[in-house]
Amino acid sequence: MSRQPGQDADEPIDLGQDVANIARVYDCLLGGKDNYSADREFARTLLLENKHVERLVRDNRAFLGRAVQFLVQEAGVRQFLDIGSGLPTRENVHEVAQRSAPECRVVYIDHDPLVAVHARALLTCTPQGRTAYIHADARESATILGKASRAGLDLSQPVGLLFVAILHFFTDAQAVVAPFRDAAAPGSHLLISHGVDRPEMAGIAAAYQDQLGVGTPRTAQQILDLFGTWELVQPGMTALPDWRPADKAPAPDRAAAELGLCGVARKPEPVIGRGCTR
């Protein structure tokens, strides 16, 4: 059995190497080495379904980096909850954030046992900053928020909520993200990327459903709804390579770009009642 969220860290872990899993397949498509033959086989299946999927995951990772940089440099965010953080790779969130502001605090959350094993790699940081890893299911919002506070996040202050390439693994994505939106202070930012429900995505979604039992691409309106009443920052919800592209970014692969949408939204200040004037 895999380590369950909350299981003692000393207990032996079965990584479930014989079946593909989300985090390792993503690592494989990114060109990483933390994956097994079942994951590579499944990645090949995905590429047969749609050869643009490799570019899609790279565009997703690049969006994550640009958006975190924006949150630190332009929105002044100094603390982050990265939910569904994935296996450590290049340009992890704390590396991007602490490069601009060394005091940034980052809490990573994932339910994957191999991510837990590699969490140590995520926990190196600047002397001023702080990183932590919470092994939990994203649905356990109360547990995650409690542990994040104990790990040093001040939830009375704005936080960057990162739900990057995770919400399409839930049929009830709104129920997953809403408690985090509700708990976050005004001025917090929500970062989402998500697979789009369109014919070119059908084979990819079907392969995920067949082998991993998850995979719910959504329409643009359904993805927009996941931001709740938060205000999208410019340029709004876009294809992954179109969100504040870097100056010398390579030309986007439009076929890959059509498969994903992303955006960053800010939680507005509460409207103060005006009272009754006569």
Ligand SMILES: C[S@@+](CC[C@H](N)C(=O)[O-])C[C@H]1O[C@@H](n2cnc3c(N)ncnc32)[C@H](O)[C@@H]1O
């Ligand atoms: C495609 S990866 C994305 C990684 C990273 N956010 C990125 O965009 O580069 C999705 C991650 O979500 C995690 N995940 C999926 N379902 C989850 C759940 N119910 N609770 C916590 N993590 C989950 C997977 O283990 C995986 O690491």
